[in-house]
Amino acid sequence: MIRVGVNGYGTIGKRVADAVEAQPDMEIIGVAKTQPNFEAHTAVKRGYPMYAAIPERAPLFAEAGIEVAGEVDELVAEADIIVDCTPSGIGEQNRELYETHHTPAIFQGGESADVADVSFNARSNFDAARDADYVRVVSCNTTGLSRVIAPLEEEYGVEKVRATLVRRGGDPGQNSRGPINDILPNPIKVPSHHGPDVKTIFPDLEIDTLGLKVPATLMHVHALNVTLGDDVTGAHVRQLLEDEDRIYVIPEGLGIDGAGKLKDLALDAGRPRGDLWENCVWGESIGVNGRDLYLFQAIHQESDVIPENVDAIRAMFDLEDKETSMQRTDRQLGVGISGDPSGFSEQARAEFADDD
Numbered sequence: 001m002i003r004v005g006v007n008g009y010g011t012i013g014k015r016v017a018d019a020v021e022a023q024p025d026m027e028i029i030g031v032a033k034t035q036p037n038f039e040a041h042t043a044v045k046r047g048y049p050m051y052a053a054i055p056e057r058a059p060l061f062a063e064a065g066i067e068v069a070g071e072v073d074e075l076v077a078e079a080d081i082i083v084d085c086t087p088s089g090i091g092e093q094n095r096e097l098y099e100t101h102h103t104p105a106i107f108q109g110g111e112s113a114d115v116a117d118v119s120f121n122a123r124s125n126f127d128a129a130r131d132a133d134y135v136r137v138v139s140c141n142t143t144g145l146s147r148v149i150a151p152l153e154e155e156y157g158v159e160k161v162r163a164t165l166v167r168r169g170g171d172p173g174q175n176s177r178g179p180i181n182d183i184l185p186n187p188i189k190v191p192s193h194h195g196p197d198v199k200t201i202f203p204d205l206e207i208d209t210l211g212l213k214v215p216a217t218l219m220h221v222h223a224l225n226v227t228l229g230d231d232v233t234g235a236h237v238r239q240l241l242e243d244e245d246r247i248y249v250i251p252e253g254l255g256i257d258g259a260g261k262l263k264d265l266a267l268d269a270g271r272p273r274g275d276l277w278e279n280c281v282w283g284e285s286i287g288v289n290g291r292d293l294y295l296f297q298a299i300h301q302e303s304d305v306i307p308e309n310v311d312a313i314r315a316m317f318d319l320e321d322k323e324t325s326m327q328r329t330d331r332q333l334g335v336g337i338s339g340d341p342s343g344f345s346e347q348a349r350a351e352f353a354d355d356d
Ligand SMILES: NC(=O)C1=CN([C@@H]2O[C@H](COP(=O)(O)OP(=O)(O)OC[C@H]3O[C@@H](n4cnc5c(N)ncnc54)[C@H](OP(=O)(O)O)[C@@H]3O)[C@@H](O)[C@H]2O)C=CC1
Pocket: 007, 008, 009, 010, 011, 012, 013, 032, 033, 034, 035, 037, 053, 085, 086, 087, 088, 089, 090, 108, 109, 110, 111, 138, 139, 140, 141, 171, 301, 302, 305
């Protein structure tokens, strides 16, 4: 049983903790926070021992009725591995703490690539993280791009990827972020940083990316153009993507015309927090012109990286091969199975058909 600590219990950290706890071969031994806010109370309810990320603030937890198991130092010393889910830039500062205790760590995509020995996406480079001490799970956008590129690269070869990323302005709770009423090229400089980030996973890939930010919190939407190595048909590409467990090809006829309805679908299906761990590719958008493939996909920024963190732990401890790990993670979380959007879709499709 791998003993896991989560440092930084926010949007990503709380999801990582629940996902780890759902696995049979790993457990959460504690989470670290800086303040006893509502998420601290949730952590306690879920039975996660609470550690003070900033020792001087430990008394605040006691005042709020939360028992503190210790300081973050102790959590790091006790854990077999730390999943660092602190805000961008803090993870890098924490690396010294992990090194001091010889505790391996996983960082998140907000950190620069050089924070770790390996940048990771389970589908694309699982084995690169084998026995590594420091691994970075790439960002939500890079994860979403990598999951599509990997099968395309294997099946047809990829000559060039061009992607426009319409990014949500902030997560639902991030009420100080924006834009509120604007459409921002972001970063204005073209190409954006996302292409180089994808190249941490596929070093030889030709890729250019452009980014925008819009007044939305639900999901990112990517418009992709991939020049493939071979002439293909849309049907062949569609089947290829449908065969990927972490890609949900949205069937036609469901009336899912945007991120809002995708989130409704996840909530209706009983997904925890309305999470969509899979890339959501609109089946109708898959279009082919010779070797040029086009598609739209939506990426749930808060949750697509969660199964990747679980697989990174298995890879680092050499517990399973890639397929076994990914299948086990997916089964325990319900990716594509329980609360299965495609299963739900079958039912919804039948209802739509009845209406026609
Ligand atoms: N949100 C997203 O869409 C995605 C984020 N990522 C990456 O994941 C990482 C975490 O992001 P996210 O979860 O969104 O961030 P959040 O701000 O939601 O969560 C981070 C949490 O860390 C806690 N924290 C702050 N400072 C410290 C500290 N010094 N030590 C321990 N905990 C601290 C804060 O909680 P408190 O102060 O209450 O303890 C905060 O809630 C970043 O690298 C980000 O780029 C990757 C993919 C998607």
